[in-house]
Amino acid sequence: MLNERIELQECLELDARDPLQDFRSKFALAETGAIHFDANSMGAMPKEVPQRVAWMLNEGWRNLGRQGWAKLDWLDKPKMLGAGIAHLVGSEPEDLIVCDNTSINLYKLLSYAWGIRQSGHVLLTESKHFPTDIYIAEGWIKTLKEYGVDAEIKFADSHQQLLDSLNKDVAVVNVSYVDYRTSLRWDMANLMNKAKEVGALVVWDISHAAGAVKVDLMGNEADFAVGCGYKYLCGGPGAPAYLFIHPKHQNKKWPSIAGWMGHFDVFAFADRYQPNPRIISQTTGSPVIISNEIFAAAVDVWKKVSVEEMDSKHESLTSLFHHLILQECGSLGADMTSPATHTNAGGHVSIRHQGAGPVSEALLEHGVVSSFRKPDSIRFGISPLYHSHQDILNGVQRLRKVLSDEIWKEERFQKVSV
Amino acid sequence: MLNERIELQECLELDARDPLQDFRSKFALAETGAIHFDANSMGAMPKEVPQRVAWMLNEGWRNLGRQGWAKLDWLDKPKMLGAGIAHLVGSEPEDLIVCDNTSINLYKLLSYAWGIRQSGHVLLTESKHFPTDIYIAEGWIKTLKEYGVDAEIKFADSHQQLLDSLNKDVAVVNVSYVDYRTSLRWDMANLMNKAKEVGALVVWDISHAAGAVKVDLMGNEADFAVGCGYKYLCGGPGAPAYLFIHPKHQNKKWPSIAGWMGHFDVFAFADRYQPNPRIISQTTGSPVIISNEIFAAAVDVWKKVSVEEMDSKHESLTSLFHHLILQECGSLGADMTSPATHTNAGGHVSIRHQGAGPVSEALLEHGVVSSFRKPDSIRFGISPLYHSHQDILNGVQRLRKVLSDEIWKEERFQKVSV
Numbered sequence: 001m002l003n004e005r006i007e008l009q010e011c012l013e014l015d016a017r018d019p020l021q022d023f024r025s026k027f028a029l030a031e032t033g034a035i036h037f038d039a040n041s042m043g044a045m046p047k048e049v050p051q052r053v054a055w056m057l058n059e060g061w062r063n064l065g066r067q068g069w070a071k072l073d074w075l076d077k078p079k080m081l082g083a084g085i086a087h088l089v090g091s092e093p094e095d096l097i098v099c100d101n102t103s104i105n106l107y108k109l110l111s112y113a114w115g116i117r118q119s120g121h122v123l124l125t126e127s128k129h130f131p132t133d134i135y136i137a138e139g140w141i142k143t144l145k146e147y148g149v150d151a152e153i154k155f156a157d158s159h160q161q162l163l164d165s166l167n168k169d170v171a172v173v174n175v176s177y178v179d180y181r182t183s184l185r186w187d188m189a190n191l192m193n194k195a196k197e198v199g200a201l202v203v204w205d206i207s208h209a210a211g212a213v214k215v216d217l218m219g220n221e222a223d224f225a226v227g228c229g230y231k232y233l234c235g236g237p238g239a240p241a242y243l244f245i246h247p248k249h250q251n252k253k254w255p256s257i258a259g260w261m262g263h264f265d266v267f268a269f270a271d272r273y274q275p276n277p278r279i280i281s282q283t284t285g286s287p288v289i290i291s292n293e294i295f296a297a298a299v300d301v302w303k304k305v306s307v308e309e310m311d312s313k314h315e316s317l318t319s320l321f322h323h324l325i326l327q328e329c330g331s332l333g334a335d336m337t338s339p340a341t342h343t344n345a346g347g348h349v350s351i352r353h354q355g356a357g358p359v360s361e362a363l364l365e366h367g368v369v370s371s372f373r374k375p376d377s378i379r380f381g382i383s384p385l386y387h388s389h390q391d392i393l394n395g396v397q398r399l400r401k402v403l404s405d406e407i408w409k410e411e412r413f414q415k416v417s418v
Numbered sequence: 419m420l421n422e423r424i425e426l427q428e429c430l431e432l433d434a435r436d437p438l439q440d441f442r443s444k445f446a447l448a449e450t451g452a453i454h455f456d457a458n459s460m461g462a463m464p465k466e467v468p469q470r471v472a473w474m475l476n477e478g479w480r481n482l483g484r485q486g487w488a489k490l491d492w493l494d495k496p497k498m499l500g501a502g503i504a505h506l507v508g509s510e511p512e513d514l515i516v517c518d519n520t521s522i523n524l525y526k527l528l529s530y531a532w533g534i535r536q537s538g539h540v541l542l543t544e545s546k547h548f549p550t551d552i553y554i555a556e557g558w559i560k561t562l563k564e565y566g567v568d569a570e571i572k573f574a575d576s577h578q579q580l581l582d583s584l585n586k587d588v589a590v591v592n593v594s595y596v597d598y599r600t601s602l603r604w605d606m607a608n609l610m611n612k613a614k615e616v617g618a619l620v621v622w623d624i625s626h627a628a629g630a631v632k633v634d635l636m637g638n639e640a641d642f643a644v645g646c647g648y649k650y651l652c653g654g655p656g657a658p659a660y661l662f663i664h665p666k667h668q669n670k671k672w673p674s675i676a677g678w679m680g681h682f683d684v685f686a687f688a689d690r691y692q693p694n695p696r697i698i699s700q701t702t703g704s705p706v707i708i709s710n711e712i713f714a715a716a717v718d719v720w721k722k723v724s725v726e727e728m729d730s731k732h733e734s735l736t737s738l739f740h741h742l743i744l745q746e747c748g749s750l751g752a753d754m755t756s757p758a759t760h761t762n763a764g765g766h767v768s769i770r771h772q773g774a775g776p777v778s779e780a781l782l783e784h785g786v787v788s789s790f791r792k793p794d795s796i797r798f799g800i801s802p803l804y805h806s807h808q809d810i811l812n813g814v815q816r817l818r819k820v821l822s823d824e825i826w827k828e829e830r831f832q833k834v835s836v
Contacts, residue, residue: 030481041484050475053708057468061655063448065787066459068655070835101703103677104522115564127689132678132703135691139676146533146671149565230704237479237486237707253564258557259521260550269792271545273553285519285550286648289655290471291709369483374687417488 006323011389014316019309023385026301027234034367035391040180040208040348040381041371043234048297056293068289075266077292078283082242084299085233088307089206089225090216091244098229098295099283102207102241103132104257105226106174108282109203109243110140111256113172113224114151116249118199120171126162127155130180133205137174159186163194170200177215177225178208178346181373183338185209185346188220196221201249207231211302212347212384214311217244224249232347232383233302235295240288243279251277259284305385313384315342320389321349321380324396332403337377348381355408357416359399362408366398372416424741429807432734437727441803444719445652452785453809458598458626458766458799459789461652464715474711486707493684495710496701500660502717503651506725507624507643508634509662516647516713517701520625520659521550522675523644524592526700527621527661528558529674531590531642532569534667536617538589544580545573548598551623555592577604581612588618595633595643596626596764599791601756603627603764606638614639619667625649629720630765630802632729635662642667650765650801651720653713658706661697669695677702723803731802733760738807739767739798742814750821755795766799773826775834777817780826784816790834 015021027044030036036044060068068074083093099105110123125137137153144151154170156162162175173195178185188204195202204225209215211232217225225244229235254275255262262281264274275281322340329351337352339345353359353376360372371379380395402408433439445462448454454462478486486492501511517523528541543555555571562569572588574580580593591613596603606622613620622643627633629650635643643662647653672693673680680699682692693699740758747769755770757763771777771794778790789797798813820826 028476028480030483031476032481036483038484042479042486044483045475045480049479050472053471053475054468057463057471057654058446058449061460061467062446062463063450065448065454065462066456066789067782067787067835068460074655100518100522101677101706103679103703104518104675107675107677107702111561115561131681131687131689134689135676135678135681138691139672139674142672142676143529143533143674144565147562147565147567228704236475237492238704238709240706241703254557254560256557256561257522257525258553258560259519259525260553261521263549263553269549271549271552273556284525285521285659286646286656288519288658288706288709290712291656291706294708364485369485371484417485 005327006320008390008393011393014389018313020305020313020384023301023305024388027386029386034369035395036369037380037382037395038369038371039212039232039383040379042230042237043211043232043383044386045236046234046297046301049236049294052293052297053290056290060289074287074289077287077296079280081292081295081299084303085242088215088302088310089210089244090218092218095247095279096242096244097279097283098240098242098292099287100241102205102226102228103136105241105243106133106136106203106205107140108256109224109226110137110172110174112253113201113203114140116252117171117201120169120200121150121152122169123151123153123172123174124162124165124170125153125155125174126176127157128179128181129176130205133174133176163191166194166198166200168198170198173200173202175202175204176208177204177206180208181350181377183346183348183350185339185344188216188222192220192222208346208348212382213314214307222246229295231381234298236291238291239295240291243282245279250279255282257284261285261287301385310384314382317382317384317387317389317392318342318345318349320392321382321396324393325351328396328400329403332400334399334403348379350377350379352376353378358408358413359402361413361416362402363399366402368395368398423745424738426808426811429738429811432807436731438723438731438802441719441723442806445804447804452787453813454787455798455800455813456787456789457630457650457801458797460648460655461629461650461801462804463654464652464719466715467654467712470711470715471708474708478707492705492707495705495714497698499710499713499717502721503660506633506720506728507628507662508636510636513665513697514660514662515697515701516658516660516710517705518659520623520644520646521554523659523661524551524554524621524623525558526674527642527644528555528590528592530671531619531621532558534670535589535619538587538618539568539570540587541569541571541590541592542580542583542588543571543573543592544594545575546597546599547594548623551592551594581609584612584616584618586616588616591618591620593620593622594626595622595624598626599768599795601626601763601766601768603757603762606634606640610638610640626764626766630800631732632725640664647713649799652716654709656709657713658709661700663697668697673700675702679703679705719803728802732800735800735802735805735807735810736760736763736767738810739800739814742811743769746814746818747821750818752817752821766797768795768797770794771796776826776831777820779831779834780820781817784820786813786816
């Protein structure tokens with residue numbers, strides 16, 4: 001296929017055969033007409049969101065007030081939302097909940113995993129992990145050390161180096177299933193097998209995969225996972241995050257943050273804490289009612305999505321992207337850096353270009369939203385729900401124009417935003 | 419005054435002289451016409467909320483997408499919101515931030531306080547504290563013990579017993595400034611003085627006071643405080659909470675949850691954690707954009723409120739309530755249980771009645787929203803911003819009717835919701 005030229009007609013045919021094509025109409029895409037390839041940063045808004053939020057504000061808040069707790073599903077939302085996206089990541093509905101943010105959920109799970117570890121004193125992570133994952137891990141290990149616990153954080157520079165570092169000293173492993181810069185995806189089965197051999201527990205951050213490519217937590221016997229709601233899952237800016245605990249690890253100890261929403265009987269207002277035996281014990285304070293309602297609009301879309309079709313569509317879109325970059329921009333200094341093989345890559349594709357920052361800025365003016373990461377990377381987050389093959393063609397053609405006409409060198413594109 | 423009968427005319431005169439009377443028009447009160455005395459549970463919705471949210475959804479999410487981070491004030495909101503309510507609780511603008519929920523913020527501050535404690539191994543708290551405060555404290559102490567740290571939680575049954583329990587063994591004290599059931603308020607200055615004498619640090623939960631009565635954190639040299647945003651502060655259901663750290667305690671150690679939003683340079687994506695020296699280090703993951711925008715509508719109201727006028731108005735409303743309960747319901751089995759003296763009480767008034775649950779249910783049908791707490795307490799959360807003296811009169815008169823006509827004994831009111 002790499003030798004064949006792909007033109008508009010072929011893209012339109014691919015779109016016509018796309019079993020997920022109708023989902024695009026469920027989203028309110030940007031009124032500017034820009035193609036938002038920022039699904040890796042902020043997924044698009046489901047069309048139902050504004051009316052659902054308006055209803056919840058007026059009926060839930062204004063008119064019901066505190067009665068909303070009894071009359072609406074506010075308390076159940078963390079479970080309902082988790083159940084609604086569980087199939088996307090290979091979890092049973094009851095083993096995933098939506099709450100708090102990714103950093104906090106990671107803190108909960110790292111500390112929980114540490115508490116039930118089999119042996120070892122090392123928290124093994126990746127030097128190229130997403131910053132907050134590293135920071136949270138550093139913070140937890142620092143706390144342990146402050147209280148005299150033998151604990152240490154170690155960093156691996158590559159998948160292979162991490163696998164090579166696995167030994168009986170390793171208590172907990174924390175990795176990004178998909179690298180937020182390169183899109184490199186872990187072989188989850190391989191890491192899980194190797195980790196089990198040495199008795200280490202693995203906490204996965206699946207933020208850059210869920211809602212884009214198939215994740216199979218139960219199939220690979222993953223121990224723990226966290227991820228954010230605002231990327232491919234389209235939960236909105238600042239959406240709550242989610243967390244998964246394999247059923248074999250649930251109810252093994254108290255959650256670190258033993259909040260009332262995780263109590264065995266929330267509205268008993270009991271004198272002492274007793275954790276709920278289920279994963280809901282990892283919820284903390286009051287659910288974020290409005291944010292959960294927003295996420296619910298997205299979850300109602302996701303419930304109808306086949307994860308296999310989602311995965312295939314994403315593969316089709318990203319392989320087209322790879323092909324077109326070579327075809328359209330191959331001689332213009334833009335190289336693909338994300339893996340070409342679908343099973344090795346996550347939700348976004350990324351290219352390297354010497355002027356990545358200004359190129360990304362210039363693309364904005366040409367109706368393409370991408371995102372720049374230092375020093376020379378441009379990422380395009382691809383959604384299998386609302387992007388079409390034609391979008392990919394349009395996006396790459398605009399990139400070609402920005403590069404071939406050297407538009408990115410213009411003065412006004414040299415100030416680069418994050 | 420207790421011997422004088424108070425009629426409608428006097429209430430109207432009090433309302434006419436109320437310097438805060440115009441603030442009522444800033445809120446969208448319930449369309450049902452019910453008087454919502456649930457400010458202790460969920461404050462009313464500022465009128466601007468729906469349009470601000472609609473704008474943020476369409477312009478911020480839909481049209482800007484990830485560019486919202488650079489073009490809007492999403493990252494600054496935790497500081498801006500904190501600064502906007504700081505005057506209500508006696509904090510400097512830069513020592514208070516809005517983020518996460520009360521349980522999580524309490525966890526952060528209890529663990530932080532423990533880390534910088536002067537001596538002792540006891541976490542001293544109240545047996546009648548709000549449940550999540552107790553649970554979070556239990557959870558933290560349990561974690562410490564699991565790692566071999568000498569730590570213990572102790573409970574006091576009254577203010578006096580807690581004061582009597584203060585000694586060199588006490589490392590950290592955690593109390594409700596205002597009791598969520600009785601409304602009994604601490605003498606903050608007294609506890610702070612006694613705690614300082616033994617070198618204990620105090621974490622205050624001021625949820626049931628902030629936005630209702632004056633709190634003076636700096637004036638009383640409070641060490642730490644947390645509180646929720648959805649009660650008197652009118653931040654909406656599931657609003658983010660806030661936390662305060664006295665400047666002398668800031669930057670003494672890493673936060674327990676070392677998330678990227680608390681990093682010294684958030685978008686540097688640095689390889690290692692370095693805490694921001696300011697209180698913003700206690701933020702964790704992505705700000706809750708939509709929830710923060712909702713809270714911002716309330717904060718824009720609060721910025722114009724004089725805390726002295728707020729406090730006086732609240733005193734006027736609650737003393738009227740006390741007077742009217744005696745006048746209207748004194749012979750009907752309803753006794754005031756919240757303190758009559760303003761400085762001893764918090765945001766709500768509470769009465770005791772043998773049929774408290776059914777009475778609260780019957781009140782709903784008579785256009786009064788209160789809240790029941792087992793076994794025999796009914797609470798009325800009073801907002802100095804949107805309640806009038808006439809509201810108090812109307813509320814108490816409806817209560818009298820429910821009691822005197824024994825309406826609460828009807829079958830349909832026997833099933834009581836939380």
